[in-house]
Amino acid sequence: MSTSLIAMGVALFLVINLVVGLAALSLLLGTFETLFGKPKLTILRSTKNGPYLAFGFKWNSAKEPATVDYVSLRLFNPFGNPKQAEVSKTFEAKSSSFAEEVDMGPGFIELLGAEKFDLATVQVVVKSSKNGVSWQFDMKGSKFKKLISNANLTTSQFLEGHKVGVAQESKPPIDIPIRSFIADTVPGKGAQIAIPTNPAFAAQFAGVAPAAQASGAGAPAAENFKVTKVWIEPGCIVCNACEDIYKDVFEVKADTCIIRPNAPLDDGLRIREAAEACPVEVIKFTIAS
Ligand code: SF4
Numbered sequence: 001m002s003t004s005l006i007a008m009g010v011a012l013f014l015v016i017n018l019v020v021g022l023a024a025l026s027l028l029l030g031t032f033e034t035l036f037g038k039p040k041l042t043i044l045r046s047t048k049n050g051p052y053l054a055f056g057f058k059w060n061s062a063k064e065p066a067t068v069d070y071v072s073l074r075l076f077n078p079f080g081n082p083k084q085a086e087v088s089k090t091f092e093a094k095s096s097s098f099a100e101e102v103d104m105g106p107g108f109i110e111l112l113g114a115e116k117f118d119l120a121t122v123q124v125v126v127k128s129s130k131n132g133v134s135w136q137f138d139m140k141g142s143k144f145k146k147l148i149s150n151a152n153l154t155t156s157q158f159l160e161g162h163k164v165g166v167a168q169e170s171k172p173p174i175d176i177p178i179r180s181f182i183a184d185t186v187p188g189k190g191a192q193i194a195i196p197t198n199p200a201f202a203a204q205f206a207g208v209a210p211a212a213q214a215s216g217a218g219a220p221a222a223e224n225f226k227v228t229k230v231w232i233e234p235g236c237i238v239c240n241a242c243e244d245i246y247k248d249v250f251e252v253k254a255d256t257c258i259i260r261p262n263a264p265l266d267d268g269l270r271i272r273e274a275a276e277a278c279p280v281e282v283i284k285f286t287i288a289s
Contacts, residue, residue: 039060041126044154052101053073054155056099059135070128074123075114077114080115085110085114086107099155099156118145120140124144226265226287227268230271235280236255238253242278
């Protein structure tokens with residue numbers, strides 16, 4: 001069997017698997033929707049005397065927007081009498097899940113008292129008169145009676161328990177800090193250095209004795225010193241600052257700075273000035289004792 005035939009077979013197998021997988025996933029999602037996404041009717045305990053039907057109704061109002069305002073009970077009673085009966089009532093329209101206690105009128109009592117009621121089918125219909133949407137729930141008469149007699153939640157308990165009609169506590173707004181993607185100025189970096197060779201301070205140092213220049217105008221004259229060794233550690237960014245300050249000692253090359261051969265080491269103040277001006281602090285020196 002040729003290689004191309006094998007490849008085609010593998011590709012076909014993968015495609016079939018993909019299709020079957022997607023179909024299974026679709027069915028699964030549909031099942032979940034059917035089982036858990038359906039509107040739900042709950043028969044509740046009436047707190048009033050009389051022909052009241054108390055019930056709760058939950059549905060996905062976002063998916064099925066409607067104003068629900070109608071409930072009816074239909075009786076299909078082939079083995080008893082009457083064969084059919086219906087009571088209905090409108091109530092204040094609700095636009096989301098709710099619980100209601102509705103006076104169904106005397107027909108409700110007659111319907112419940114129908115002969116062979118337990119064998120009949122009861123159909124509860126909840127609908128929106130305005131939107132033409134309706135949901136119906138069919139059950140045996142015996143089950144309907146059982147739901148009414150076993151109901152222990154009142155409408156208010158149902159609403160509270162299901163957080164229906166209660167405004168959801170608003171979540172605190174997300175606090176988004178104001179950020180700048182431009183780095184803040186690092187304190188001290190970029191500040192002008194008060195040295196005689198800095199043109200911005202040239203006037204300030206004009207006429208001041210060299211010994212005093214090293215430590216700033218108006219400052220007490222610093223005593224000069226000798227160094228025994230001066231060197232450049234790795235990391236020079238060839239900014240020329242040191243050479244501008246003391247070109248007899250520092251020579252900036254294409255990719256680094258070097259100490260000139262036979263550089264004078266007797267003006268420690270200027271060497272220190274150059275070291276302090278170095279933005280990456282790679283100029284090191286040792287002071288002669
Ligand atoms: S001042 Fe520092 S970084 Fe600039 S050239 Fe001299 S050694 Fe290099």
